[in-house]
Amino acid sequence: MAVTIKDIAEKVGVSVTTISRVLNNRGYLSDDLKKKVHEAMEEMNYQPNELARSLSRKKSNVIGLIIPDISHPFFGQITKHIEYYAYKHGYKLMLCNSLLNKKKEKEYIDLLRASQVDGIIMGSHTMSVKEYTSIKLPLVTLDRQISKSIPCISSDNYSGGVLATKLLLGKKCRKIAYLSGNLRLNLLAKQRHDAFIEQVSGKDVGFVVKQTDLNGFKYKEYENLVRELFEEHPDIDGVFASSDILALQVIKECRRRGKAVPEHVKVVGYDGIQIGGTDDLSTVEQPVKKMGELAVKYLLRQIAGEDIPLETILPVKLLEKGTT
Incomplete structure (x- = not known):
């Protein structure tokens, strides 16, 4: 059977409420108590229910990313940068590979909403504008301009x-x-x-x-x-x-x-x-790295209720090498 916070509370000798406060870092708690709780969790191999925790604090610290094809090097590299900057700001990434399939993209959006993600970075575009505007989550598009009302980041x-x-x-x-x-x-x-x-x-x-x-x-x-x-x-x-x-x-x-x-x-x-x-x-x-960085930055600003630019176009650079 899965270990619960009640099991942890009994082992440490404190209330379930105290264990919950340690997990969510709420209120004053001594370093000694926090150490005992974390040691007990590690010893008993306790795995927190992240969905339940996100519901209680109304925030999951997870963002969704939908791209056309992870095997394409451009999307593979931009995903790498998005994951890096998301993690740097305390967020995890749920990656969805649409393969330009409308049905699949719709199912992934439904999955991300059901998973209580805090926002979505959209690098794929197969559905109607109305379907995107009805998502009702912070949304940034990457290399795709779905609507003038949805923030978009692209290069020139x-x-x-x-x-x-x-x-x-x-x-x-x-x-x-x-x-x-x-x-x-x-x-x-x-x-x-x-x-x-x-x-x-x-x-x-x-x-x-x-x-x-x-x-x-x-x-x-x-x-x-x-x-x-x-x-x-x-x-x-x-x-x-x-x-x-x-x-x-x-x-x-x-x-x-x-x-x-x-x-x-x-x-x-x-x-x-x-x-x-x-x-x-x-x-x-x-500027793939900068595109990934801004996609995360603007999405997190949206999550925080801040205004962001509706269109960001970054400069490109010509690299002349041996094939010309």
Whole structure:
């Protein structure tokens, strides 16, 4: 049977109320008493009922995080920073992987609410605006703008698109491809495409746009997408990939076809993620650490009843390396 606070009280020789005060750090308690209680809990392997405690103090010190795919390095790294800053401020993290599935995302939101989380950081967006505004919890969106009334933290996607495209134009590329996720999705990353089109339009340069389907992060599909690009447009000499993962696939396909990078094809990625193969990749770096820090900071300020900015756009940085 599970050990209860009544068992601890009997062992220490105090009331249940006293044990509860030790657990919740309420009122004056001598250091000697607190030491005896904690020693008894450790000896008897007592596990506090966190849900019951959160209900009693109306705060769980747990925040929820919903992202599209933890296997994607960008979301993996930003999750790492969010967890770090949440823990630093005394909060634990409940991580939910939506895989861009509307039903799954809805179920995770219901789970987080039932688990009495203090707030949610939302990095996924598959439902209607009304469904998000009805959550009735402190909410911050990350890299997604669901509604003008919900605080959003992102990097400057449009400026990033300008930087990447101008780099390829400056390198005298004559035919440039833009590769991205599906442009029908309502994502801030679409601004990278908009910037690309604005930069190449009206210039003496050919360009082509290729996008994935609507089913999220399928890395095998990236391989097919890049292969089709070079089959349909063998004269491509510049590629702006909207993620470093896509950019690495371009480099891999170039090697397979005997095209030297950057001599025959120049490649620029996006995100600035830290995984194998990106050391020499020219890319637009998102401030992932700062995005994670602000997501936690603004959510905790909301939990405390404070006002926060509705839109925060952080600057990006062009890192020119060996692939251009």
